[in-house]
Amino acid sequence: MIIKDQIQREIILEKVPGRIVSLVPSQTELLFDLGLEDSIAGITKFCVHPYHFKSVKTIVGGTKKVKYDRIRELQPDIILCNKEENTREMVEELEKIAPVHVSDIFTIKDSLDLIRQYGEIFSCRTDASRITDKIEHRLRDFREYIADKPVLKAAYFIWREPWMVAGGNTFIDHLLTLNGFENIYGNKERYPVVELKKIRLEGDPDLVFLSSEPYPFKEEHAFEAGRFTHHAKTVFVDGEMFSWYGSRLVKAFDYFKMLRERL
Template sequence: MKFQDQIGNTLELLKIPQRIISLVPSQTELLVDLGLEKNIVGITKFCVHPVDLKQEKTIVGGTKNIHLQKIKELQPDIILCNKEENTKEIVEFCMQIAPTHVSDIYTIEDVLELTRHYGEILNCSAKSFIIQKKLQKELNNFEQFVKDKKIEKVAYFIWKNPWMVAANNTFINHILGLNKFDNFYKNHSRYPEINLDELLKERDLGTIFLSSEPYPFKEKDIIELQGQFEKAKIILVDGEMFSWYGSRLLKAFNYFKSLHD
């Protein structure tokens, strides 16, 4: 059986994979929701959903630093990676051990495609179809919810010291757009370091979002920034809702509705 991943690599499988290593937290959660928890043998230390999974599975490192020998010893049938989350070196190493699927996620359409891929490759197409159908329904309902909302200029911070934001060519930017949030940094690429002075000049800035991850922004950060951005709303937001794809999105749209309200 031959399959193609989202960066164009071809996977050749002699059988349905039974031993899975996932190096991406949101994809690990998707596997569990696809009914494949028993097949997962290795995960990262950041795979925190469901909460008890780290107690039951072998931790093979982080998303960008892995224990190569642990991966070998687990004898996986397939390894699941992501172009952004994992380094090129990690992916190349994994390919030497087992067939490796690499996702590349920028839009909801990419999420639907990834879910379909897993259904086909991991022999869970029925559950995959259910998740895809639910996700499409949630998306359609949310688009109706926001269609009359006014566009608001925002900035989405992911790090401090140095200050870093989510810009164009990111899944976060796509999610902001779905919410009719106009990203001030949409003309920048990926996750740039920024100077607050540039943002201070933007008179139409409505809201600054401070993400819960990867930097854990707190209330004290709101106080620090509010002294400079007196007219903007500054809000702590759940970073998982904006950046985790897969089945996490089934919960995200209700969160976005509450955020608007």
């Protein structure tokens, strides 16, 4: 089988991969939902879904730094990466061990394409179609739900010290737009460092979102942000719903509706 991954790298697979190393948390969850639990040999320490994986699967490191010897010992047939989550240097080193598939996700369409491609690679097209059908149905329903909701200006924070936000050309920005939120940093680079004291000059948001990941924001951080945001409402949001793609999207739209009702 010859395929191209989402950054157009050609990959040659002699058979359906039976041993998988996944270095991306949302893709690990997708593999499980595709019925591939027994094929998953290695995961990262950040692969927290499903919960029991951390005790039954081999942890090979994080998303930016892995133990290559441990991965080599697992004898994988394929290693799954992501352009944003993992580094080019990692991919080049991992290619010495096994074929490497790299995803690149900016939109829901990209996510659906990935699910379908996994269906082909791992010979689980029926399960892949089941998931994509659910996502597409719930997406249509959500578009109808959100159509008459007012557009609100928002800032989506992912880190503190320094304060960092989700900018343009990101999956988070794509989902913010889908939710009827105008990202005040959407015209900036993907994950810019910003000055909190200048947030009103940058766009004076109606909403300040503090994501649950990768930084563990707490109440004191909401108070800190509130000193500079004037009228904006500060809201803690589930970062997995805004940044995890794949089968997580099946659950995301109900969460987005719940979030809107809270505002």
